[in-house]
Amino acid sequence: MSDHASGPQMVGEQTEVDSVAPVPKVATPSDDPSEAIGAGAEAGMASRVKRGVAWFLSNLLLSRGLSFIAFLVLGLILNKDEVGVWATAFALSVFAQIFKDGGVVYLIPQRGEREYERIIGPVYWMAMAFNLGVAGVLLAMAFPAAAYFGNPMYVPVLAGIAIAVPLATPATVFTATLQMRLRFATVSRISIASSVLRNVTLVAGAAAGLGPLCFVVPMIVGAVFESIAGYVATRESPWRRGPAFSRWPELFGASKWLIVTVLAYAGFNQGGYLALGLIAHEEEVGVFFVAYQLVLQVDTMLNFGVGFVLMGAFARINDDPARQQAAAMRSARALAIVAAPATIGLAVVFQPFERMVWGGKWADAAPAAMVIALFCTWRIVFAIPATAAQARGQWRFYALTTLAGGLGIMLAMLAGALVSPTATSAGVAMGLSMLVVIGGLYVLGMSRLNITASRSVGAVLPPWLVGVAAAACVLGAARLAAPWLQGMETTVQRLGARAAAWAGAGPELAGRAGVSAAAGSMLLLLGVAFGKLYLVGLRVLTPGAVRDALALAPARLRPHAERFLMMRAA
Numbered sequence: 001m002s003d004h005a006s007g008p009q010m011v012g013e014q015t016e017v018d019s020v021a022p023v024p025k026v027a028t029p030s031d032d033p034s035e036a037i038g039a040g041a042e043a044g045m046a047s048r049v050k051r052g053v054a055w056f057l058s059n060l061l062l063s064r065g066l067s068f069i070a071f072l073v074l075g076l077i078l079n080k081d082e083v084g085v086w087a088t089a090f091a092l093s094v095f096a097q098i099f100k101d102g103g104v105v106y107l108i109p110q111r112g113e114r115e116y117e118r119i120i121g122p123v124y125w126m127a128m129a130f131n132l133g134v135a136g137v138l139l140a141m142a143f144p145a146a147a148y149f150g151n152p153m154y155v156p157v158l159a160g161i162a163i164a165v166p167l168a169t170p171a172t173v174f175t176a177t178l179q180m181r182l183r184f185a186t187v188s189r190i191s192i193a194s195s196v197l198r199n200v201t202l203v204a205g206a207a208a209g210l211g212p213l214c215f216v217v218p219m220i221v222g223a224v225f226e227s228i229a230g231y232v233a234t235r236e237s238p239w240r241r242g243p244a245f246s247r248w249p250e251l252f253g254a255s256k257w258l259i260v261t262v263l264a265y266a267g268f269n270q271g272g273y274l275a276l277g278l279i280a281h282e283e284e285v286g287v288f289f290v291a292y293q294l295v296l297q298v299d300t301m302l303n304f305g306v307g308f309v310l311m312g313a314f315a316r317i318n319d320d321p322a323r324q325q326a327a328a329m330r331s332a333r334a335l336a337i338v339a340a341p342a343t344i345g346l347a348v349v350f351q352p353f354e355r356m357v358w359g360g361k362w363a364d365a366a367p368a369a370m371v372i373a374l375f376c377t378w379r380i381v382f383a384i385p386a387t388a389a390q391a392r393g394q395w396r397f398y399a400l401t402t403l404a405g406g407l408g409i410m411l412a413m414l415a416g417a418l419v420s421p422t423a424t425s426a427g428v429a430m431g432l433s434m435l436v437v438i439g440g441l442y443v444l445g446m447s448r449l450n451i452t453a454s455r456s457v458g459a460v461l462p463p464w465l466v467g468v469a470a471a472a473c474v475l476g477a478a479r480l481a482a483p484w485l486q487g488m489e490t491t492v493q494r495l496g497a498r499a500a501a502w503a504g505a506g507p508e509l510a511g512r513a514g515v516s517a518a519a520g521s522m523l524l525l526l527g528v529a530f531g532k533l534y535l536v537g538l539r540v541l542t543p544g545a546v547r548d549a550l551a552l553a554p555a556r557l558r559p560h561a562e563r564f565l566m567m568r569a570a
Contacts, residue, residue: 063195064301070199075358077206084282086212087289089157091274093138100134101127101172104251108176121241124173126248131166138162153212160216168223173238174230190229198222272430275413280421287423290362291369295376298342302380314391325449332384332459339380340467341534347373348471348530349523356519368427375431377464378439385445401441408437462542470533474526493518
């Protein structure tokens with residue numbers, strides 16, 4: 001019941017491999033005509049779907065907020081080696097977990113209530129069989145991995161993940177059942193409670209000195225909690241149903257492309273850690289992990305939120321290619337306008353942000369984070385053709401393009417690590433692969449909608465170039481004004497330290513407060529300057545794209561956005 005994340009996060013609720021699986025299509029009134037019995041049935045279902053989207057977005061915002069807080073706290077507690085061990089171990093485990101659940105759990109909402117009684121037993125037992133097999137593979141990998149990397153911590157970390165996988169089987173089945181019944185609010189409540197429990201457990205484990213194991217314990221705790229909560233919500237006991245082995249081949253055949261998609265997302269999201277971990281020292285993996293994950297906090301929020309919301313919209317107009325094409329173009333423009341400042345802005349403020357929060361502990365992550373942030377827009381907009389492919393039922397194309405993206409990222413990371421086994425080299429390789437590989441797949445996906453390369457690139461390139469230009473101007477100006485800015489930081493640092501001392505802080509804490517205050521002032525200055533330049537550039541150079549973005553804004557926010565930008569929606 002975890003939200004769908006993009007990789008092994010420094011948070012508990014997103015460390016299950018099912019977080020890399022595709023979001024099942026949300027039911028709409030036309031999905032199951034048998035549901036429309038009696039007057040107002042379709043309107044009632046549509047209302048439930050809308051409320052489900054609202055619950056999902058609220059859950060996403062809350063869980064990402066908790067994730068980000070946990071990310072910051074863990075960055076203070078854990079050292080680079082500990083983070084590196086976790087990132088490498090989880091990357092190994094993800095590739096072992098390709099067959100987790102056998103992909104069959106997603107057939108529950110797809111088949112609906114009419115087939116539920118016939119498939120729930122075989123789906124549960126087939127998923128459990130696959131998960132026990134995955135657990136066995138992970139246990140078998142533990143000692144060889146520890147020997148290869150020369151670190152015994154890989155044994156308990158991989159063993160803990162192995163324990164969590166079968167324990168999560170009931171939770172995934174219950175989640176699929178609740179989704180089938182459009183009980184989105186219940187799913188979100190359980191997910192939110194699990195998110196809080198996992199993050200608290202995660203931070204407590206790190207504070208207690210568990211090291212990399214602090215990531216594993218929340219997986220086990222969360223799996224148990226979600227399974228119990230799912231049972232209370234559904235009152236279903238699928239383990240009491242017969243396994244019906246004769247149905248397994250048919251179920252596996254129906255889910256094979258979902259399995260391929262999980263493989264694809266494993267490479268897409270975790271392949272970089274594995275490629276770097278095979279060559280570089282664990283400390284470098286840890287530095288790259290922090291750089292990559294900070295940028296992906298934004299990526300996850302935009303990518304999966306957009307995919308969830310647009311899935312139903314694209315599905316409704318499958319029989320109207322012209323409308324679907326227009327919707328894809330407008331969505332790409334709008335998403336690029338939001339993604340470009342959200343990610344490129346991180347490149348502008350990463351260094352003062354790191355000093356403010358971590359006091360220089362992760363300063364080595366700055367080059368990698370800045371390069372990844374610079375090109376991440378192209379990764380985010382890939383969600384548009386990917387969602388359209390899912391809505392059209394083109395699972396084979398979706399799985400193969402995502403697989404190609406994962407392999408491209410892994411090969412680029414491997415090449416970068418061979419040139420120089422450092423986090424910076426890995427960050428450059430990751431950023432370039434986002435532009436060349438993922439950007440190319442975005443163009444290919446849009447071509448399936450009969451959108452030419454010039455049009456698909458033209459939807460993203462202007463806001464991205466405006467963001468790059470704004471970032472270059474701000475960072476260039478900061479370099480030219482470095483003596484003045486350093487003087488300002490020194491003054492703010494002294495004032496911050498004196499204020500903290502006046503409030504009763506000791507010398508060490510007062511000094512840290514002064515550093516954070518100085519870095520915070522620089523972050524605010526650079527961030528505001530970048531935001532202003534970006535908005536001016538958009539307003540002057542790409543007014544049409546801004547109008548499209550305003551048209552897609554939530555109705556309650558649109559009037560305020562129009563007044564702020566002094567423009568009307570398209």
